[in-house]
Amino acid sequence: MKHTPDLNFFSLLASQPSLAAASLELGVTPPAVSRRLAQLEQRLGVRLLNRTTRRLSLTPEGERYLEEGARILREIEGLERSLSAGSDVPHGVLRINATFGFGRRHLSPAISEFRRLYPSVEIVLQLTDRNLDLTANAMDIGIHFGPPPDQRILARKIAPNRRFLCAAPAYLQGRAEPTSPRDLQRHACIVIRENNTAFNNWQLSDGQHQQMVKVSGGLSTNFGEIAVDWALAGHGIVLRSEWDLAPYLRSGQLRRLLAPWEGTPSDIYAIYPKRHNLSSKVRVFLDFLAAKFADQRSLEAANAQVW
Numbered sequence: 409m410k411h412t413p414d415l416n417f418f419s420l421l422a423s424q425p426s427l428a429a430a431s432l433e434l435g436v437t438p439p440a441v442s443r444r445l446a447q448l449e450q451r452l453g454v455r456l457l458n459r460t461t462r463r464l465s466l467t468p469e470g471e472r473y474l475e476e477g478a479r480i481l482r483e484i485e486g487l488e489r490s491l492s493a494g495s496d497v498p499h500g501v502l503r504i505n506a507t508f509g510f511g512r513r514h515l516s517p518a519i520s521e522f523r524r525l526y527p528s529v530e531i532v533l534q535l536t537d538r539n540l541d542l543t544a545n546a547m548d549i550g551i552h553f554g555p556p557p558d559q560r561i562l563a564r565k566i567a568p569n570r571r572f573l574c575a576a577p578a579y580l581q582g583r584a585e586p587t588s589p590r591d592l593q594r595h596a597c598i599v600i601r602e603n604n605t606a607f608n609n610w611q612l613s614d615g616q617h618q619q620m621v622k623v624s625g626g627l628s629t630n631f632g633e634i635a636v637d638w639a640l641a642g643h644g645i646v647l648r649s650e651w652d653l654a655p656y657l658r659s660g661q662l663r664r665l666l667a668p669w670e671g672t673p674s675d676i677y678a679i680y681p682k683r684h685n686l687s688s689k690v691r692v693f694l695d696f697l698a699a700k701f702a703d704q705r706s707l708e709a710a711n712a713q714v715w
Contacts, residue, residue: 412484414448415477418456421445422474425463435544498689499528505542506551509633509652510676511535515551518700522693529689537630542681548690553649553674563677564694567701570650571671573612574662578642586645586666589619596644597623601630610647614668636662647671676701 417434421441424430431438449456456470466474506515511533519531534540534547542550542561556563573586579596586592589612601607607628610621625644629635632648639646640661656662678694 412481414451415481417444418448418470418473419478419481421457421464422466422470427459427464435541497528498526498692500689501530501532502549502689502693503532503534503547504549504551504693505534505536505540505545505547507539507553508535508537508631510551510553514651518697521700522696525696526689526692529693542679548680548687549693550679552677552679554677556677556679561679561681563679564698565675566678566694566697567651567676569674569676571647571674572650572653572657572667573645573647573665573669573671574639574653574657575645575665576640576642576662577660579639579644580663589621589666589669592621592623592645592666595623596625596627598625598635598638598644598646599623599628600632600635600646600648601628602632611672612666612669613672614670619669649674651676 420433421427421430424433427438427441427445431441434441445457452469452473454469455467456473458465458467504515504519512535516533519533523529523531534545539550539552539557540547542548551566552563553569573592583595584591586595589610592610597608597610599608608623610623612619612621623645627635627638627643629638632652635646636648636652636656638644639648640656645665653662657664678697680690680694
């Protein structure tokens with residue numbers, strides 16, 4: 409079993425057109441890939457790949473190592489699958505990544521309930537300002553906003569998440585409320601710098617039409633909950649996720665503006681590496697989350713506020 413990582417490495421390497429492409433897939437430098445391949449060939453005492461700066465090709469020994477190695481990996485995967493499927497009670501360490509706001513407000517209580525149901529599962533919750541690379545950071549599950557970032561991971565939608573325009577009554581007092589997206593340009597808007605996109609360009613839709621509006625204001629932040637705090641204090645209009653705004657909308661501390669116009673949806677997914685597809689602890693936790701947020705999913709079509 410100690411050589412299984414080498415089989416996985418060579419299988420991936422053989423599927424790539426060049427060492428440079430393999431290095432991108434593995435997230436390391438080309439020299440690191442070249443060194444590892446050389447070490448593998450030295451250990452086996454044979455040359456596995458013919459390589460040039462532009463392409464790779466298998467030697468006869470490389471073809472045999474790839475073919476028989478793939479068979480061994482399939483057998484190991486089948487063994488692990490059968491063991492996982494045969495386990496009635498999930499157990500072991502479950503590592504979960506989520507962003508600070510959603511993780512603290514919604515995921516943490518869910519994990520508390522799950523832990524009471526499955527005390528044999530030890531849960532490590534790591535909150536970060538941005539989603540982590542699950543494989544590189546040895547995470548089992550990540551809570552992700554929007555569709556999964558690439559095809560190497562699987563995803564399960566756990567809840568809808570619309571994005572609303574809101575402001576506090578204190579800000580709106582004495583001001584004409586916006587009646588069209590363009591009216592936002594005459595208001596103080598609180599902007600959130602969450603990624604590399606133009607943070608002050610708000611993409612809005614009413615279900616039939618889309619409109620991009622360039623907004624401005626005296627406050628911006630990279631932390632969404634701070635933007636909501638500023639909106640509550642009456643500093644301007646914010647575009648924020650429903651999961652964060654819902655309690656303030658219910659209490660009247662914030663008012664939704666410009667309905668039915670809203671921001672691009674950012675539905676919430678649980679993502680996980682393909683190798684964990686049938687892991688008992690992952691499967692049971694995903695089922696638990698799906699049931700936990702079932703009301704959000706079932707009411708999505710009715711366009712109701714569900715958080």
